[in-house]
Every structure is written in structure tokens, then in C-alpha cells.
Amino acid sequence: MNKIVVGVLCGRGDTPEAVGTLAAIRQAGHVGPITPLFGVAPTNKIRGGAYIHMPDASQNKRGRARTELVRRVPKMFKAADLYVFLDDDTRPEPGYFDYLARMEIPADPVLMGGKLINADGERSWDVCSFQDKVPVVVPYPFWTNPVWYKDIYLSGPQHIFNRPGVELAAKLGYPDLEYGEDTNFCFGFKANHGQIVFIPEITARLAHQHTPPNEVMLWSLGV
Numbered sequence: 001m002n003k004i005v006v007g008v009l010c011g012r013g014d015t016p017e018a019v020g021t022l023a024a025i026r027q028a029g030h031v032g033p034i035t036p037l038f039g040v041a042p043t044n045k046i047r048g049g050a051y052i053h054m055p056d057a058s059q060n061k062r063g064r065a066r067t068e069l070v071r072r073v074p075k076m077f078k079a080a081d082l083y084v085f086l087d088d089d090t091r092p093e094p095g096y097f098d099y100l101a102r103m104e105i106p107a108d109p110v111l112m113g114g115k116l117i118n119a120d121g122e123r124s125w126d127v128c129s130f131q132d133k134v135p136v137v138v139p140y141p142f143w144t145n146p147v148w149y150k151d152i153y154l155s156g157p158q159h160i161f162n163r164p165g166v167e168l169a170a171k172l173g174y175p176d177l178e179y180g181e182d183t184n185f186c187f188g189f190k191a192n193h194g195q196i197v198f199i200p201e202i203t204a205r206l207a208h209q210h211t212p213p214n215e216v217m218l219w220s221l222g223v
Helices: 016-028 055-059 062-076 096-102 163-172 181-191
Strands: 004-010 034-038 082-087 090-092 110-117 127-131 134-137 158-162 195-206
Touching: 004 016, 004 062, 004 096, 016 034, 016 082, 016 090, 016 096, 034 062, 055 062, 062 082, 062 163, 062 181, 082 090, 082 096, 082 163, 096 195, 110 163, 158 163, 163 181, 181 195
Parallel strands: 004 034, 004 082, 110 195
Antiparallel strands: 082 158, 090 195, 110 158, 127 134
């Protein structure tokens, strides 16, 4: 069984939504230590006791906060096989960690992510690319197609790394941006010989409704 540790970006502190996400992760099983990063110091005792306090995260400095997580958590827990980083509104659906615990892990640096659904059950931004310079979600069966893979990126609410992958992520860091830090990070990860892999067998659900994604115009590609 793969050893899994989880980091959770909680920019607004221990809000009810964040507390609910942390509880959902704990209840999922097959999970080792869970380390939240709080932009605002928590008002309640955190189960397990360990957390990272980073005030910049409360100012929507998501790039800095994601960098702090990928650098601090692997130093705290060096023996893990997989490092899962989620946002405080991103909750794993049943079977999420069960699949990760049993999957075969690539040897090369890899960044992975699964399906992401909105609060209403419809698809959200998960595995993405560009069409005519506009960001779009990639049709699941075609994510390896070079048309999409050349600009592929995984949305920030769920980034999963193996050990070589998280070491590369820590070296690169996420760009210091409020938005688009995940897109630019993925481009840099690939440019430094990291692989990006979509895992259709796992799904996470957003706790509140987000803007629906742009869909691909399949007819324009003749598929």
C-alpha cells in the first residue's frame, strides 16, 4: 500500500468549509498525516496538532501558499509515496484515496490529478488545455492527444505528486500569482522533464459552486 500524506490550502482559516474538508479527508481512509496551511490562525484546536500558518495566504497569494505547502510538507514527512495537495473546498469522493493507495506509481517526476466536479455534480475545471488561446477542459478520452497535451495543465484544487515530483515542485515553486499559478506551474513542470498524468478513476467534489468551465468544440477537430 502506498503511503499518502495530504496538505490542504485553507487561506481563510478554519472556516466551516475548511473544517468539513479536513474531516472528509480523515474519514476517507488510507491517509496518513494531514497538514493544513492557514492564512488566518485557527480559532479551534486542530486534530493532529500540526499546521502551517502563513498570513500571505489570506491575501489570495495562492502561488506563495502552494509553494510553501510543496516545500514544507515533504520535509515534515519524508517517507511518503504520494503527496496530495487539495484546496479547502475540494473533497474526495468515495474511493479516491483507496485508488491512490493501490496504484502503481511512476518512477519519474510526475504531477497527477483526477476528475473535479462542481457542487451541482457537473464537471468543473480539472484536466485543461487551450483551444484558440482560450482555456478549456479536455475531453477525458483525449487527454493524451498531442493537440491537448502540449498545453495540458491540472487545476490547482488537486495536485498529486510522487516523491521525485514533489522534489521538482519544491525546486521550481509556483509563480507568485493570484490566478493562473497552477497553469504556469504545470508548464514549468513539463519544461523541466516532469510528466503530467490525468487519473480518471478518482474524483473530488467542490463544496460550493464555481464558475462552469469552457467546453471544447469537438467538431472543429473532426473528432
